[in-house]
Amino acid sequence: MKSIHSSYDALIIGFGKGGKTLAAYLANQGWTVALVEQSPLMYGGTCINIACIPTKFLIHNAEMGVPYPESIGEKDQLIAALRQRNFNLVDQSPNATVITGKAAFVSPHQVSVRLADTAEEIRIEAERIFINTGASPLIPAIPGIGQSQRVFTSTTLIQETQLPNELVIIGGGYIALEFAGMYAQYGATVTILDRSTRFLPHEDRDMADAVRSVLLAQGIRIEQGASVDEIIPGHTGQDTVVYHTPEKEQQQIQASAILVATGRQPYTEGLNLSAAGVEQDAKGYIKVNELLQTNVPHIWAMGDVNGGPQFTYISLDDFRIIRSQFSNLDRHTLLDRGQVAFSLFISPPFSHVGLREHEAQTKGYRTQVATLPAASITRAQVLKETAGLLKCVVDADTNQILGCTLFCANSSELINLVQLAMRARFAYTVLRDTIYTHPSMSEGLNDLFGKLK
Incomplete structure (x- = not known):
């Protein structure tokens, strides 16, 4: 176990996607970095341990017909391996130290940490501090909910x-x-x-x-x-x-x-943000500017705790925003983010990016809209996954893609292609006329956008 120092160049509170990636990056730049995580079962963050990865693994096994108890066992093995790999990603750097314990601000530059293994309380000072504590499930006040064991x-x-x-x-x-x-x-x-x-x-x-x-x-x-x-x-x-x-x-x-x-709520329990003077909004999320700085300039907030979209890939983009402030890369801010895709992993997956038809109409766009049954795509027939519907919304005046919703096999992959076209400001005709491999779900984009005039 590495020795813990009293002072670091950077202190990161929380082992989420953004935090762990930032810790490794700053350590490689020669910074001394402390990464505080309150539980050894959360090395790597929410996504790896209790959200994206275990749930998607279980969903895949369910689709493959693997029995539930067996799936849980396989999931636990996978998560344990990923947890260790993520711990090593940070702790093997000579400039970074993982500290397992509960952090609480004492002052704007100083944090106390109650160590998980000994309950000893130590104090750490850092020139810059990054909060990456995530979010937790919101439990409604339903009578009897606290008494139930189920x-x-x-x-x-x-x-x-x-x-x-x-x-x-x-x-x-x-x-x-x-x-x-x-x-x-x-x-x-x-x-x-x-x-x-x-x-x-x-x-x-x-x-x-x-x-x-x-x-x-x-x-x-x-x-x-x-x-x-x-x-x-x-x-x-x-x-x-x-x-x-x-x-x-x-x-x-x-x-x-x-x-x-x-629903979910920001996890700031016990963090004592008031001691640092860090402001929160009415829902408890930490307020940040376009650089993810809080109202205290040397303290940043990244990931779910700052009130942005609660996706792992958003936390990774938060890392990019912060990295650009400490590198020779072009400055990246929240203003650059634009439309972000998401996928709901039901069967088939449901994926979306941009404006929905009713949103585009509310904003005053003159639109062209097309829908396509998933069953009409040859690859869907080959996969025997014909349920679903594809939809696109296009600006009739500019031919720009305003939004797209895909409820079909492989939509979680297809939606990234649409998002890329939107970010590049391609006309919808680019997706319509691109030559895709056959048979593939991508060919559905030929047919979907081909239904527009």
């Missing part, structure tokens, strides 16, 4: 080694749908209780309806406008979830596991 978050449910027979999911957002699809494929009976009266309310209705119909076909029950009133702990392997419908009718459903997927 309530889980997205973090804790994937640690269970036995498949729940009846899974009730409170929430109807992207995390809720991803878990619903995954557990249904493993064989659980899944019910979604969504407070919103509209399924995927931010999406265009044709795309939302396409997703809903596929989930229903997979046996997932979806209750819209369902407000949970109470969770009644049971003693026979099940809890009772009491909810009411938009018509105020009270309903009950039995659950062997309850997943709370009602």
Whole structure:
């Protein structure tokens, strides 16, 4: 174990994607760097340990028919290996030290750390400090939720080694749908209780309806406008979830596991930001400027804790923004980010970038819109994955692509191609007329954009 010094050039609090990448980069530039992470089970950050990687691994295994207990075991082995690799990425540098403990500001330049193994409290001073503490699940104030032994978050449910027979999911957002699809494929009976009266309310209705119909076909029950009133702990392997419908009718459903997927909140618990004078917004996110600086110029915030889109690749771009301030590279800021794609890993995956049709119309664009059933793509037929719908929205005056939504096999890869075309400001005709390999899902872009005039 490396010795811990009292002073460093840079202190990074949190082992997320942005933080670990920054730690390795600065150490390679000759800076002395301390990276503080409160748990040895979180080396590498949220994505590797409890989010993107384990969930996508479990989803893939579900699609391959691997039994749930076996999948959990394989997932644990994979995550342990990735965790060690990420620890080594930072700690093997002679200029970087990983400190496992809970950090709290004492002053703008000084942080106390309660070490995880000894509970000893040490103090570290740094010229520059970078906060990368992420976000955590938001637990709603539902009567009985604290007394139940069967309530889980997205973090804790994937640690269970036995498949729940009846899974009730409170929430109807992207995390809720991803878990619903995954557990249904493993064989659980899944019910979604969504407070919103509209399924995927931010999406265009044709795309939302396409997703809903596929989930229903997979046996997932979806209750819209369902407000949970109470969770009644049971003693026979099940809890009772009491909810009411938009018509105020009270309903009950039995659950062997309850997943709370009602949003996330910035994780700043115990950080004592006030001692550093760092400002937060009304929701608790750390305020930053376009360079990711807080109101205290030598303190930056990166990743989920700064209120930006909560994706690992955004945290990596946050690293790029900060790196450009300490290198000879061109200055990169939040103003450069532009449209960012995302993918929801249900089956098939749902991916989007840019404006949706209703958003483009609200902004006053004159649009051309085209849709294409996934079943019309030859590769989808070969893969026997014909469910889904593709959609594009184009500026009728400039031929620029305003947005694209792909609900089809391999959409998580295809959407990056569309995003690249948008960033390069290509006319939609470039995607329409490009020669793609055959048979491939990319060929669907020929047909989709070919439907425009």
